[in-house]
Amino acid sequence: MMTGIAQELARIVGDAYFSNQPEEAYFYARDPGLMPPHAPEYVVVPGCVEEIQEIARLANREKIPVVPMGAGLALTGLVIPLRGGIVIDMKRMNRILSVNEGGRHAVVEGGASQGLLRAYLDRRHPRLRHSIPDSPPTATIAANVMIHGQGRLTQQYGFNSDMISGLEVVVASGEICKIGSCALSPDWFSKGAPLPDLTGLFLGWFGATGIITKIGVKLYPKKKMRDVEIFITDREDLVAEMIYELTHTEMVEDINVFAQPKPMIFKDNHHITLFFTGDTDEEIEFKRKMIWHSLDRFIKSKDGGFMGVPPVMKPTLLDMPQRSVSRFADVKKGGGFEYSGPIIMVDKYPDCTRKILELAEKYGLGYSGMARIIGRSHAMMYGFAFTFNRADPDMMERTRKALHEVSAFALEAGGVFWKATVDEQKMAMARMYPATLDLMKMIKKNLDPNGIMNPGNWEVAEL
Numbered sequence: 001m002m003t004g005i006a007q008e009l010a011r012i013v014g015d016a017y018f019s020n021q022p023e024e025a026y027f028y029a030r031d032p033g034l035m036p037p038h039a040p041e042y043v044v045v046p047g048c049v050e051e052i053q054e055i056a057r058l059a060n061r062e063k064i065p066v067v068p069m070g071a072g073l074a075l076t077g078l079v080i081p082l083r084g085g086i087v088i089d090m091k092r093m094n095r096i097l098s099v100n101e102g103g104r105h106a107v108v109e110g111g112a113s114q115g116l117l118r119a120y121l122d123r124r125h126p127r128l129r130h131s132i133p134d135s136p137p138t139a140t141i142a143a144n145v146m147i148h149g150q151g152r153l154t155q156q157y158g159f160n161s162d163m164i165s166g167l168e169v170v171v172a173s174g175e176i177c178k179i180g181s182c183a184l185s186p187d188w189f190s191k192g193a194p195l196p197d198l199t200g201l202f203l204g205w206f207g208a209t210g211i212i213t214k215i216g217v218k219l220y221p222k223k224k225m226r227d228v229e230i231f232i233t234d235r236e237d238l239v240a241e242m243i244y245e246l247t248h249t250e251m252v253e254d255i256n257v258f259a260q261p262k263p264m265i266f267k268d269n270h271h272i273t274l275f276f277t278g279d280t281d282e283e284i285e286f287k288r289k290m291i292w293h294s295l296d297r298f299i300k301s302k303d304g305g306f307m308g309v310p311p312v313m314k315p316t317l318l319d320m321p322q323r324s325v326s327r328f329a330d331v332k333k334g335g336g337f338e339y340s341g342p343i344i345m346v347d348k349y350p351d352c353t354r355k356i357l358e359l360a361e362k363y364g365l366g367y368s369g370m371a372r373i374i375g376r377s378h379a380m381m382y383g384f385a386f387t388f389n390r391a392d393p394d395m396m397e398r399t400r401k402a403l404h405e406v407s408a409f410a411l412e413a414g415g416v417f418w419k420a421t422v423d424e425q426k427m428a429m430a431r432m433y434p435a436t437l438d439l440m441k442m443i444k445k446n447l448d449p450n451g452i453m454n455p456g457n458w459e460v461a462e463l
């Protein structure tokens, strides 16, 4: 027997796309990370913006929490319905609405996945690409932008959220907001400029101020060829200088630095992995030479050298998204991994690397340290990743403790949490400049006066 709310929700989305059954609630109660589960009362899978508006109006009237969910892969508990209520699974809203080849942008629905846009572009617009993160292809574009994710073009153009060109958002009242050029033009070419940039009212809020129903993303030239080089050094104190030289060439597409104990070849070394692209062999070879020469002085001083990348390794390295992370966690055998990825200055690389080694040893955990460079050395995401076996509660607890120590370390080292857990959000708010926090309170109070949007996250009103 369905209650009034259940009946209303089933009417809005259709019986096939509504559930209040425990087996579905079980699935939507957890993510693949370490956070304890909490079940929703209802799950809905809407098919259009009007349904999302109706759900928001109902939830706002009845003061029921709503949690938007993409693929649920952020890992830090951001889609776990901490206060129950309604999980809005966005996966039916996955259409590619338009691609403007000449203006290099696409407009997609709020549940469209990374893999879908990539496949669409490969097939119909082979000279265009977007910034693909290394998450599984089911991860959604809107959620990745919501958490300020990073992808393959981040070294060149910044966070993936810097590469958007407009938003359509449903707020708690059920109203639709259009943000950017699309607010007054049929064309989605700018997220703000030259208007006031209002994207900050929504991005980074984890759905606590609104639900993205459409998003414009900038597209970039896709060259015919991609190649990779690896520079190896055992001088962690020189990594920031090396990155500075590499980014000065303006030739590199993406830079990732790895420090991990396995395979053996990686142990005690830092692998600076460099990706670059070109339309011709000449362009590729020219860029390769520029990249090589930029590090000449470190080669002369014997502080590092380029490793010839064996052809057999290249396809794995050039794969997008990179699958090595899932392998490292041995997910198929029931293993898991979680990472804390503070955004931090590149000169903190040695401190981060020493910290991950110290924690792996202290808690007896497998680890991988990975830094992705953001902008031209403007910052990096340093991923402190630890693997665990889900069947071993003690190991899960040790991983939790290690990640907790990473959070404290990141703040002390001047970093800012990325896709912050609820605990990290509290730590950030406790340290934040008071007037900034007041501004956040004003935004939250006005956009979500009843506190129904992903409650538990960015609970500024409670402070």
Ligand SMILES: Cc1cc2nc3c(=O)[nH]c(=O)nc-3n(C[C@H](O)[C@H](O)[C@H](O)COP(=O)(O)OP(=O)(O)OC[C@H]3O[C@@H](n4cnc5c(N)ncnc54)[C@H](O)[C@@H]3O)c2cc1C
Pocket (backbone or CB within 6 Å): 067, 068, 069, 070, 071, 072, 073, 074, 075, 078, 079, 090, 110, 111, 133, 134, 135, 136, 138, 139, 140, 141, 142, 143, 144, 145, 146, 147, 148, 149, 150, 151, 205, 206, 207, 210, 211, 212, 213, 325, 326, 454
């Ligand atoms: C193996 C692996 C590798 C990864 N590599 C990367 C990487 O290279 N770069 C990177 O950036 N991330 C990476 N991640 C982290 C994460 O998977 C991605 O950032 C991913 O894009 C998150 O998308 P999602 O759809 O799973 O988000 P979810 O987990 O579903 O949602 C994230 C947040 O966004 C909110 N949200 C979801 N949809 C909406 C919407 N329509 N409107 C408003 N709010 C919404 C949710 O409530 C939640 O707060 C990786 C994860 C894994 C497991």
